[in-house]
Amino acid sequence: MTVLPAPLDDWFLARGWQMHPHQRDMLARAGSGCLLLIAPTGGGKTLAGFLPTLAELTATPRTGLHTLYISPLKALASDIRRNLMVPIEEAGLPIRVEDRTGDTPSGRKRRQRADPPQILLTTPESLALLTSYEDAPRMFAGLQRVVVDEIHALAESKRGDQLMLSLARLNTLCPGLRRVGLSATVEDPAAIARLLARAPDPCEILLADPGPEPDISMLQTDAAPPWSGGGAAYAIPAVLDEVRQHRTTLIFHNTRAQAEIFFHNLWLANEDALPIGIHHGSLDRAQREKVEAAMVNGDLRAIVCTGSLDLGIDWGDVDLVIQIGAPKNVKRLVQRIGRANHRYNAPSRALLVPANRFEVVECVAALEAVRALDLDGDWRARGPRDVLCQHILIAACAGPFEPGALYTEMTSAGAYADLTRAEFDACLDFCATGGYALRAYDRWQRILQRPDGLWQLRDPRAAARIRMNIGTIQDTDTLKVRWRGRGGAPLGEIEESFAASLTKGDTFLIGGQIVRYEGLREMSVEVSRDAAKKPKIATFMGTKFATSTQLSHRILRMFQQDGWPGLPAHTSEWLALQREMSELPVEGRLLIESFPHDGREQLVAYGFAGRNAMQTLGLLLTKRMEEEGLAPMGFVASDYAVLIWGLDAVIDPAPLFDLDKLAAGLDGWLQGNAVMKRTFRASATIAGLIERNTAGARKSGRQATMSSDVLYDTLVKYDPDHLLLQITREEAMRGLVDFNRIREMCARVGDRIDLRRLKRVSPLSAPLLLEPGRVPIRGSADERLLRDEITALLEISGLAQISPG
Incomplete structure (x- = not known):
């Protein structure tokens, strides 16, 4: 001892x-x-x-x-x-x-x-x-x-x-x-x-002793949350009141773009000129450090931030945390709550601000989960093999290695404990040859086996290139933003795709400032100050969180209560009206609503599987509807439902949810989709097939995309069973499309599908009609609409007897 x-x-x-x-x-x-x-x-x-x-x-x-x-x-x-x-x-x-x-x-x-x-x-x-x-x-x-x-x-x-x-x-x-x-x-x-x-x-x-329960509640506001949206602008007066009453307040957001919008609106409403800062990962390091120093010194009354301040950094005397928007994940909420009163045996104080009407329900569910210590998290299974390939190259940089010893070493890491020797050897062969379709090219032959059985780098000079590309963090392609003029001070970064959409004179937010796009200079975005009040918003990199499985189940259980005394009156009345007009979703069953609206047939599936999974479900259901001749025209998804509109009403939804057919549709959709190419690019970079960093330079996103797309198309055509294509599919299924949650939903529901045919929009489906990110479907509906239009023209001309087909 x-x-x-x-x-x-x-x-x-x-x-x-x-x-x-x-x-x-x-x-x-x-x-x-x-x-x-x-x-x-x-x-x-x-x-x-x-x-x-x-x-x-x-x-x-x-x-x-x-x-x-x-x-x-x-x-x-x-x-x-x-x-x-x-x-x-x-x-x-x-x-x-x-x-x-x-x-x-x-x-x-x-x-x-x-x-x-x-x-x-x-x-x-x-x-x-x-x-x-x-x-x-x-x-x-x-x-x-x-x-x-x-x-x-x-x-x-x-x-x-x-x-x-x-x-x-x-x-x-x-x-x-x-x-x-x-x-x-x-x-x-x-x-x-x-x-x-x-x-x-x-x-x-x-x-350890968990200490006292946190003091956490929903922020009371004069105005009710809107039906849709994520900005929570309605709550700004109440948020400012809380900032005035506390020493230092952290105001958390789930995305960087939302943080920029909220900070801008908060600043416009800040008539008392309270010192308020903004902190997120897209800002220039010097600006972040300036905000951090001000926090430590107690010079700021509030900091609008993202996950950049989630973890255990002790930034001064924070006595209140405000979470804007539903936290989506109870564990993340607990972590953020802990930033307030960063002392042992002192309760943390936090307030939740739902951005829209449905998020009121989600916030209450999250509060209950925190009080019950019911944390969530989808456990990752086996370790990904692209990381394994990179580790083999790292081992080779350090000197010759014996493959059996390296395999034993790797399987002592928990995530790789069940790695088979055949899987390891496949990764070893990939590092040595690049795979069957690429083995003729020297650039992908990184290691070789010596006569004594040890493996080493084929060219010792390759070690420097491998070291420059070590890591698994895949940054969204960004460009630096600087003030106009040679040597202009840096402000931060914006996504390359967003920069490509700008024309001279466009304005956007960064670091809480409205700036005017002037042009590109030496791979940097040059900007000047602008006094505009309504900027074009930069789409900063970062994941849009999906509501966790555990939190979704808790929401469904809340729906089955006789009443909702814990909810504000406007929300409980909304749910009661849904129960009266239709019904509320039930755990273990799938509610489908069908109704006419705006001259189209609408179908809503309440899957509660998270935004990524519901987006994927929308793609797959519209594909199945095309196969069934139901002429879908488009869809939009949220964390809890997918809304599909088209020309025909769905009479029997059960065949649309055949899991085997959904999976087959996913395979076909993924093959030629940009999702797969983007996933391939990330895995190929981690595995060492694509080098983003070279001596004195870094490939632009466009250069990396072009080279990875060519490689992807080559492998799909000539080596469809290539290791990296296997890894790509695993990664796409696990992350971007979240098909496992669709599979879990189908297993949970089985054949217990309830179709409610309504005369009009239901209360629960109404927010979906305002949801952004609508995806149009080009298919048989377009042909039918065109045919009907031509028929109408022929009738007007007195030529209806002539077939338009």
Whole structure:
């Protein structure tokens, strides 16, 4: 058992502090091979993770790397270094702490490899890069502990898969390595523990006292939410009132574009000139750092932000969190709530602001889930093979490797524990040849097998190119935005596709400012200031979150209540009217409504499967309707339903939901669809087939798209069973089209489909008529409308006896 050395004990006493029980427990379990700590935000879990390291280095001073800290954010690593230096400096401990991220100067990076500090704070990408060097065994010699902070944020992404492969590599270099995971929000601790552990070893789980329940409620507003939309402009007066009553308020949004719009409207209404900032990932780093410094100094009363402030950064005296729009995910909401009153045993205060009428229901469901500690999360299954291919190339950069040993090492990473040797060999062959259709081209022959059976890089010079492309984060193609003129200061980034839509004089929002597009200069968007009041909005990169499966089920259960005293009157009356005119969706059944509107037949399917899945369902149902001769004309989808309009009423919807036919339709749709090409491009970049970064340059999005599209078309034609096409289909099914949730919906519903034929629009379907993102369908409906038009013209001309066909 590790005890707290006198200098650290004296430091606690000088501050009048006592260790929390979970901090003492972490110290007592310092020798554990794998330990997962789940502690509330503000509970000192990061210090708990470092206490054994500080104790060991104080009791037995040494040089060289002792502890590696992994953070999902560069800013979080920098913040932890600042916080960690407080006890080290005040207790006079001889411990060197440094961070290493993409922002670290190259000179310092070289020095860190030659003379590493005792504690190094880094990110998954930087760790993968470090393991690729030939001197990795020397740098990591003596490494004792790895601390993975905010592990829940990595567990559900390819970044987490890459990290666990890197940890498997470190265990090979340092067999006695101890692993520690830290998190505040975990829906399935056992699953996270399995991911963190070195398979098949176990991982001990330590649960801290969760502390007091958060003070969380819905913001009361004078105006009712609109039927549709995501801006929540109706709530701005009430939000400003809350900002006035608190020291520092974080105002979270689910997308960067929504954050820009809300900040702009908030600023226009800010008659008291309260200091308010904006923070999201598309802004220039200098601007983000300026906002962060102002937050720490307490100079800002409110910060409009996105997920860039989700994680455990301690940004000053935040005493209120406001979530604009339904959180879509309970776990994300809990994480954001924890930003307020970042202290142990102090309740966090948060307010939810639904953006539209249906989101009122979703927000109430989320509140109930938080109070019930019912976290959500769709657990990712097997580790993706494009990450595996990249890891093989990383291993080759570090020196010759024996394939059996590398396979054993990789299968010790939890996500790859069931990887077969045949699957590994297929990835190895891809790295060596590029696959059957590409094996004639030298550029894709990256590794070769030596006579002694070891594998190595075919050309040692390839190591530099491989290292430049390490990582799994696939940025949306962006262009820098700068003020006009040579040397103009940077503002941030906008999507390349959005920039291509601009013409000189167009205005858009960035960083809360309205700017005027002037043109492109040296691959940067040049802008000037503009006094316009209604800008064209930049479509910033970022995912539009889908409502989680657990939250959807909770909403369906709410619908079955006799009444809804927890809902505002306008929303409960809306649901009661739906029940009177039609019925409310029921868990385990599928409600279909059919009614005429605007001269077209409308069909609404309430699948509650999330936006991505419902969008995919719209595509597949319209395809099935075409096959059944029902002439669909278009569809629009939300998180809870899909609305299809066309020429014919649906009498029997059951055949449309045949799962085998839906899956077959998906296969056909995916083959020639841009979704597959976009997914292929991402996987091909991760696997090393496409290089985005080269010496002194980076391919533009258009260049990368052209090269990946050519490769995709080539493989589909000549090598349809190519490894990367297999990976692409798996990734598309798992992420972009979310077909698994459609499959789950069909399995849940079976043949329990209820068709309600109505005379007019139902209350629940009405918001769908206002939903943006309508998708037109070009098919038999167009032909029928054209034929009817020609028939009408012929009748007018007295030529009706002549067939128009």
